[in-house]
Amino acid sequence: MADTPNRSVVRAFTIVDELSENGGGRASELATRLEMPVSTVHDYLQALVDTGYVTVEDKVYRPSTRFLEVGHRQRHRFEVVKAVRDELTAVAEETGEHVTLLIEENNQAVILAVQEGSEAITLFAYPGARMPLHVTAPGKAMLAHMDPERVESILDRDLVEITPQTITDSDVLLEQLESVRERGYAVDEGERIAGMVCIAAPVLDKRGELRGAICVCGPESRLDEARRAEIADVVKRAANVTQVNLDYV
């Protein structure tokens, strides 16, 4: 944690972030948005283009496919992605819903794989999509198996409210985590997306280390008590099989 992290590096990635959020932009646009001199932004964009991580076309700059490349290469190195693969499709087939594999990174839940069942709702879910831990079933599933100190430090911060259902009381969350450990799965009811219910089970390896979570999402209307129980079983089984695969590899 240096006092002053290399400013150029930070600025470069700030520009990348800005480009990514808006899907691209022109030098002057960025300059105003980031409150930097145009010439400075211009210099950075040149440098970024030089590296190949940004492309220009008609003065519009965009993140290049290099990001995909680096991202996917890295993704392949997560053993859990391979270990879960068949189970993910199996779960999608059995439930017909939207199924994802997530991991925890920097106190956030990040999607690594998506598999859509036949009835799956179209969600804005893609590899790399991230969300706070406390607002989702997979997040809670993972929190339940993280180091208590880290959990505490995470819950101590502002628990952002994303929907009216989002749980922002850390005591309530701690109770839920306890129940996750007992039942082996977590549920969220419209806590991240209104009207959407998610059921998730944590994936642990034989040493008990957290490796991710498998999550099924569907519309409230379709998921009554009985169906939720069914899905919970499917998800738990998938997590279990994945663990076995992990330990084999």
Place this chain on the structure above:
Amino acid sequence: MADTPNRSVVRAFTIVDELSENGGGRASELATRLEMPVSTVHDYLQALVDTGYVTVEDKVYRPSTRFLEVGHRQRHRFEVVKAVRDELTAVAEETGEHVTLLIEENNQAVILAVQEGSEAITLFAYPGARMPLHVTAPGKAMLAHMDPERVESILDRDLVEITPQTITDSDVLLEQLESVRERGYAVDEGERIAGMVCIAAPVLDKRGELRGAICVCGPESRLDEARRAEIADVVKRAANVTQVNLDYV
């Protein structure tokens, strides 16, 4: 094209590249490989971690899932990805082979989507994977519809030989491009991967602008003359449907 592109930016991404290639590394490792002082590398790594684009665990640094995020967001903005979606699965089902969608970026062919048929050979193909244009069917399909001046400048450079079959003679390539335009599809026979045949059709929009290429790859043994012709038809149809979808959107 500034004379001296911001050194910090270039260095930062050099480090990212190195991390990506080796799937992560320690400060001292990078320092030796990149021939930089350890302390310098350390400073950069700190800054990169600060941005969230690199993570550390047990002193091992890795590109974070941010790259996936940026990459995928950008991918979604390519209309051709949506336009081709159903066709890609259709082609995979019909042929049973390995099907990909590629685009051209910075004089390279880049995979944007992969769909594996039931018999598909396992290829090291993932979104973001890149390859020279002249060594692949999709590359040739795209070259055939690029600005002649650009084509010339690309073919004028060193035509890297990847397999003994790779075509490194620009005149031969130019002839092939002509035939691609006539027939509507391109073929490569072990020019990128020995023993592998690929058949690809370019995707153009109504203005005739190049938007990408659809590619089917399979083992030589399975693809005799007749089957190649079949696949060529399937691929051409898929490209055509995609064009229609594109023009609709």
Place this chain on the structure above:
DNA sequence: GAACTCTTTCGGCTCTCCCGGAAGACGCTA
């Protein structure tokens, strides 16, 4: 063709990156 906007170039001042050196952390061996 004048006025405006946005991109690109230029260059000198100043700030910040750079890296040697040293301290600290960790692991290994005896």
Place this chain on the structure above:
DNA sequence: TAGCGTCTTCCGGGAGAGCCGAAAGAGTTC
């Protein structure tokens, strides 16, 4: 446990590189 080797982390002063104002160039609009 002490001692040694390796790696990470911290520190600070010098010099080189980034920064940005200003102006020129490119492209558009009316």
